[in-house]
Amino acid sequence: MEIRNICCIGAGYVGGPTMAVIALKCPEIKINIVDIDKSKIDLWNSNNLDDLPVFEPGLSDIISEVRDKNLFFRTDVNKCIDKADMVFMAVNTPTKTEGEGKGMAADLKYVESCARTIAKASRTDKIIVEKSTLPVRTAEKIIDILSENKKVKFQVLSNPEFLAEGTAIQDLFKSDRILIGGELSEEGKIAVNSLAKIYERWIHKDKILKLNIWSSELSKLVSNAMLAQRISSINSISSLCEKTGADIEEVALSVGMDSRIGPDFLKASIGFGGSCFKKDILNLVYMLNYYGLEKEAIYWKNVVDINSYQTTRFSDKILKALHPYENKTISVLGWAFKKDTNDSRESASIYLTKYLIENNVKVKVYDPMVSKQRVYNDLLEMGANINSKNLKFFNSPIEAIKSSSGIAICTEWDEFKNYDWKNIYNLMDDSPWVFDGRNILNIKKIKGFGFNVYSIGK
Ligand code: NAD
Ligand code: UGA
Numbered sequence: 289m290e291i292r293n294i295c296c297i298g299a300g301y302v303g304g305p306t307m308a309v310i311a312l313k314c315p316e317i318k319i320n321i322v323d324i325d326k327s328k329i330d331l332w333n334s335n336n337l338d339d340l341p342v343f344e345p346g347l348s349d350i351i352s353e354v355r356d357k358n359l360f361f362r363t364d365v366n367k368c369i370d371k372a373d374m375v376f377m378a379v380n381t382p383t384k385t386e387g388e389g390k391g392m393a394a395d396l397k398y399v400e401s402c403a404r405t406i407a408k409a410s411r412t413d414k415i416i417v418e419k420s421t422l423p424v425r426t427a428e429k430i431i432d433i434l435s436e437n438k439k440v441k442f443q444v445l446s447n448p449e450f451l452a453e454g455t456a457i458q459d460l461f462k463s464d465r466i467l468i469g470g471e472l473s474e475e476g477k478i479a480v481n482s483l484a485k486i487y488e489r490w491i492h493k494d495k496i497l498k499l500n501i502w503s504s505e506l507s508k509l510v511s512n513a514m515l516a517q518r519i520s521s522i523n524s525i526s527s528l529c530e531k532t533g534a535d536i537e538e539v540a541l542s543v544g545m546d547s548r549i550g551p552d553f554l555k556a557s558i559g560f561g562g563s564c565f566k567k568d569i570l571n572l573v574y575m576l577n578y579y580g581l582e583k584e585a586i587y588w589k590n591v592v593d594i595n596s597y598q599t600t601r602f603s604d605k606i607l608k609a610l611h612p613y614e615n616k617t618i619s620v621l622g623w624a625f626k627k628d629t630n631d632s633r634e635s636a637s638i639y640l641t642k643y644l645i646e647n648n649v650k651v652k653v654y655d656p657m658v659s660k661q662r663v664y665n666d667l668l669e670m671g672a673n674i675n676s677k678n679l680k681f682f683n684s685p686i687e688a689i690k691s692s693s694g695i696a697i698c699t700e701w702d703e704f705k706n707y708d709w710k711n712i713y714n715l716m717d718d719s720p721w722v723f724d725g726r727n728i729l730n731i732k733k734i735k736g737f738g739f740n741v742y743s744i745g746k
Contacts, residue, residue: 289415289482291317295372297402299323299332299361301456301563301631302419302449303378304342308350309460311359313489320360320368332361343630343657346457366409374482377402378419378449383567392574394423394567403433406442413441415479419449421568423575424506427469443479445470446501448508453562454628463487466496469504509572513588516565518553520594526556526745527601536745537727556745558640558698558725559599561625563633566592599636602696603643605742606723610693614648616717617692621685622699622726623655623663630657632666636725637698642672645679652680654688656701686715694721700728713737 296307299321311319323329331341333355337348355361362368369375379398384390399420406416416434418427427444434442446469451459466487470480484496499507522540529536536556544551560566569592576585607613625635632638632655641651645667653663660681667674682688685703689695689712697704705728713720722734724743731741 289373289478291373291415291482291486293317293372294319294374294376295368296321296376296378296419297323297365297369297405298376298378298380298398298420299325299328299341300378300380301342301453302451303376304332304340305344305347305451305456306378306419306449306460307376308347308354308359309457310486311354311357312350314486315354315358317486318358318360320362320372322362322365322368324363324365326363329361329363343628344453344456345628350457365405369406369409369414370411372414374415374417375406376417376419376447380563381420381422381567382563383570389574392570392577394421394571396422396426396429399426400429400433403430404436407434407437410437410440410442414443415482416442416444417483418444418446418505421448421508421512421564422446422505423571424502424509426505427501441475443471443475444501445479445483446504447483448504450508450511453631454626461490463491463495466491467499467504467507468496469499469501471501509568512565512568513572513591515553516560516569516595517588517591519555519557519560520591520598522554522556523559523598523744524594526598529745539745556727557598558602558636558744559595561633561635561637563631566595566634596639599639600643602636602723602725602744603640606640606644606694606696606721607647607649609721609723609740609742610649615650616694617650617652618644619689619692619695620651620653621655621688621695621697621704622701623653623658623666624699624701627699627701630659630662632658632662635666635698637696638666638670640696640698640725641679642667642670645672645674648678650678650680652682652688652692654682654685655699656703686712690715691717692720693717694723696723696725697728698725700726704728709734709739710737713739 296303307319328341381394384393384395468480470476526536540554544554573585573589623632623637721740
């Protein structure tokens with residue numbers, strides 16, 4: 289089946305960049321991205337490309353090339369669905385905050401609501417693509433909802449997304465693999481091949497795996513769990529390095545040179561953040577428990593627990609070093625959960641700042657990409673007791689650093705490496721500290737300027 293018109297529901301960090309790349313690679317396909325959040329659609333349509341709601345290196349260039357040619361950001365959801373041959377669901381699947389599975393299971397209310405909207409709005413046959421990350425067997429639920437529309441035939445595919453924020457465009461251009469899960473029936477195979485044909489424009493056929501739909505859904509969760517597990521593993525060893533004089537970077541380098549282990553995702557840090565690792569592992573843990581696999585559930589839950597512990601351990605190092613710490617000021621450099629994104633969901637800096645404020649430390653924040661409003665909202669959503677005395681946000685790093693007792697580096701932004709640290713030393717209180725939560729600075733050099741330094745795993 290030839291796809292001429294695509295509708296993507298959800299104009300977020302996945303929907304926006306993914307559809308921009310498909311639009312670029314397939315100029316003859318018309319793509320409408322829709323969202324219930326009108327303000328987000330307005331930002332995607334903004335004349336000023338600096339205002340796009342998602343910051344990703346390379347994204348604005350693609351948007352300026354394809355927007356209003358074959359890529360459109362719209363709010364008329366029903367109409368766009370009805371016109372489409374293929375509908376992607378790229379809506380959020382956060383952890384449930386109430387009801388059965390609260391705090392663990394993925395909340396499927398947005399996905400289910402999409403399915404209901406698709407069932408109501410469709411008058412012609414369609415291929416529905418699960419792009420969101422979903423618990424295994426969600427397709428069953430979606431098929432059930434879609435079957436309310438008796439006049440139209442739907443084929444449901446699982447096509448999880450593996451892009452990482454900050455490198456989304458390059459990840460989409462050079463995906464390690466594309467998973468397409470579908471039904472084994474003749475119609476199912478036609479649907480799988482229609483989607484594969486789109487990716488084949490720029491991804492080699494050998495990297496496109498056609499699978500059983502449940503394997504596809506589950507592989508996404510397991511990929512994220514395995515990536516996060518490597519970070520928790522190396523972070524758990526960082527504490528041992530601090531006790532023994534081993535250096536975590538040397539250990540990671542040595543271990544990663546074993547080709548069976550590989551060098552990636554072995555960077556010790558203040559703890560992983562982002563909207564997905566924690567929620568996806570908790571969802572996996574919930575499913576394991578649901579199927580009575582308690583030992584397996586405990587194993588994976590530890591990956592999340594070690595991560596929270598690493599952030600608390602880092603926060604405690606700060607309090608101990610600054611003792612007596614009450615009313616001292618710490619400058620938090622970096623609010624995004626990693627560099628090259630404006631996304632701060634689940635960023636370790638939120639947990640660190642809340643903890644410091646609870647212990648009567650004053651915090652000054654700077655991030656090159658995250659807004660003041662976002663920083664305040666993140667803390668309020670977390671229940672932090674912030675006020676104008678204990679929290680200040682600055683658009684300039686120098687203002688954020690001036691007269692504080694210590695700097696906590698929470699994001700590995702490149703600009704932090706290039707600061708004039710000698711000059712910064714002179715702007716701070718006596719015997720200032722640098723707490724490097726990302727191991728990006730040259731400790732010897734920084735110590736040479738007079739700083740006390742704590743680096744993870746050193
Ligand atoms: P997001 O919050 O940035 O975007 C989701 C969008 O969906 C929001 O703008 C929301 O308004 C919209 N939406 C929700 N319900 C809707 C409805 N019924 N109709 C229309 N719009 C609706 O989320 P995201 O980061 O893009 O993640 C989306 C999914 O992709 C999640 O399942 C996530 O786990 C997965 N994922 C995310 C990433 C990532 O890097 N962020 C990578 C791979 C997979
Ligand atoms: C991650 C996965 O890498 C993507 O493949 C997946 O598609 C995505 O989750 C998702 O499903 O949402 P993302 O969270 O955007 O992507 O970014 P990562 O590069 O994985 O980083 C996650 C967190 O781990 C960041 O806070 C990062 O700083 C931290 N990290 C990463 C480390 O602390 N150490 C490392 O070695 C690597």
